[in-house]
Amino acid sequence: MFDRFFGKKPSKIDGKAPGAPDSPATSNSxxxxxxxxxxxxxxxxxxxxPTVGLCFNFMRGFCYDSESLSDAGLREVLTTLxxxxxxxxxxxxxxxxxxxxxxxxxxVGDGHEIGALGYSDEVPTELPDEALTxxxxxxxxxxxxxxxRVAGFRTPKSKWDDRLTSIxxxxxxxxxxxxxxxxxxxxxxxxxxxxxxxxxxxxDRGLRRSGDTYDDVxxxxxxxxxxALQRKCFVTVCFHPWILADSIERMDHWRLWxxxxxxxxxxxxxLADALPKSLIQ
Numbered sequence: 001m002f003d004r005f006f007g008k009k010p011s012k013i014d015g016k017a018p019g020a021p022d023s024p025a026t027s028n029s030x031x032x033x034x035x036x037x038x039x040x041x042x043x044x045x046x047x048x049x050p051t052v053g054l055c056f057n058f059m060r061g062f063c064y065d066s067e068s069l070s071d072a073g074l075r076e077v078l079t080t081l082x083x084x085x086x087x088x089x090x091x092x093x094x095x096x097x098x099x100x101x102x103x104x105x106x107x108v109g110d111g112h113e114i115g116a117l118g119y120s121d122e123v124p125t126e127l128p129d130e131a132l133t134x135x136x137x138x139x140x141x142x143x144x145x146x147x148x149r150v151a152g153f154r155t156p157k158s159k160w161d162d163r164l165t166s167i168x169x170x171x172x173x174x175x176x177x178x179x180x181x182x183x184x185x186x187x188x189x190x191x192x193x194x195x196x197x198x199x200x201x202x203x204d205r206g207l208r209r210s211g212d213t214y215d216d217v218x219x220x221x222x223x224x225x226x227x228a229l230q231r232k233c234f235v236t237v238c239f240h241p242w243i244l245a246d247s248i249e250r251m252d253h254w255r256l257w258x259x260x261x262x263x264x265x266x267x268x269x270x271l272a273d274a275l276p277k278s279l280i281q
Contacts, residue, residue, distance in 0.1 A: 043187035045196060050229045050266035051274050053236035054081075054088035054258070055177065055200060057154070058107075060100060062093045062120040065242040073241025073251075074103070078110050080255055084262060089270040091117035091154040091177065091238075094142035101146055108148060113270035115152030115177065116143065124161035132163055136171045151272055151280050152177055152198070165190035174279050177271055179203075183233035185274055196279065198271050201228075203238040207250050221257050229264050234274055 058074060061067030081088055090107050094116055097104055108114060116139040118124075124132055136153070143150045151174040155161070160178045165188050168176060173195060175185065180199030188197050201224045206217035221237050228235035237257070244251045262268050272280050 044182075045185040045187070045275060047184055047232075047234045047267075047274055050232050050264065051234045052225065052228065052261040052264075052266045052268045053198065053234065053271040053274055054086065054269060055236045055238045055271055056088060056090045057117055057203075057238055057240050058090050058092045058096075059117065059121070059156070059240075059242075060093065060096050060103065062095050065240065066246075069242035069245045071103070073243070073245030074107075076245060076251055077239075077241050077254075078107070078112075080258070081112070082110060084258070086258075086262065086268055087111050087113065087270050087273075089113040089115055089152065089177075089272065091115040091152070093117050093121075093156070094119045094139040097142040097146055104143070104146055104148070108146075113152070113272050114143060114148050114150055115154055115271070116140065116150050116173075117154050118156035121156050123157065123159045124155050124164060125159050127161075129163065132161065133167055133170075136164070136167050136173070140171050140173070151175060154178065154200075162190065165195055166193040169193045169195050175271070175275065177236075177238075183228075183231060183235075185234065196275060198236070198274065199234070200238050201235050204240060204243050204250070204254070207243055207253070208246075218253055221253075222260070225257065225261055225264075229266060236271065 056077065058070060059065050060070045090112055092104060092107070092114055104114065119135060119139055122135060124135070127135065139153070140150060153164070153168050153173045154177045158179050160176070164176065170193065175196035175198050177198040177200050180197060181201065182197070182199035185196050185198045187194050202220055204217070206213055224235055224237065239254055244254050
């Protein structure tokens with residue numbers, strides 16, 4: 001179990017995205033970027049055509065969410081995905097592996113990708129170096145005990161710390177998924193280590209508000225999808241099962257967004273499918 005440490009907020013580590021691997025492999029997955037290649041100029045792992053990553057944060061009561069709503073929302077989301085025969089990525093708090101392992105097994109059993117969403121509700125920027133390293137390792141091992149090899153890491157509350165760029169690759173992670181306006185996955189490097197950043201364009205937290213704010217968030221979800229289709233690039237919107245479960249209107253909105261993504265002709269699936277298969281194996 002991860003023991004939380006608290007120290008002074010660390011300074012940022014500067015890093016730049018290097019060129020691509022010498023021989024990036026392509027993926028044959030239906031929702032993958034078959035023919036993905038990295039650009040030597042800017043480090044992009046450009047997708048081959050419009051690609052929509054399906055992404056969820058699942059904390060199950062370990063953050064500011066509700067355990068009961070999280071479970072109810074997860075059931076609805078899994079049922080909807082199964083009915084449409086589409087897979088997604090679920091970033092889960094590693095503590096769920098100890099508290100409710102059967103929930104994690106249900107997600108995996110339905111064919112979905114699992115990523116680490118920290119251990120519980122820690123803030124990486126508030127952790128000293130040794131605690132941040134322990135966090136990355138503890139999360140990886142928690143899922144490993146259930147026979148799950150996680151490739152992706154996402155910080156709780158989107159509190160990214162640049163030190164993770166060099167720490168995560170040391171403990172088996174291939175990519176980080178954070179709020180980013182990039183149009184493709186991109187290489188990041190620090191201290192001679194590198195990891196792929198998968199950009200998460202926006203999320204659904206604004207759906208908890210009412211009036212014009214709610215309408216603006218709904219419009220934004222469809223707008224970023226439309227622009228990605230036009231640009232033939234990658235996009236993902238991160239949803240939270242507990243937020244969707246709190247209102248029939250929200251769940252219906254997500255289903256409509258999903259259906260439009262699938263009917264658009266874009267590749268739709270888990271985040272890992274947007275990367276060359278050689279990086280994930």
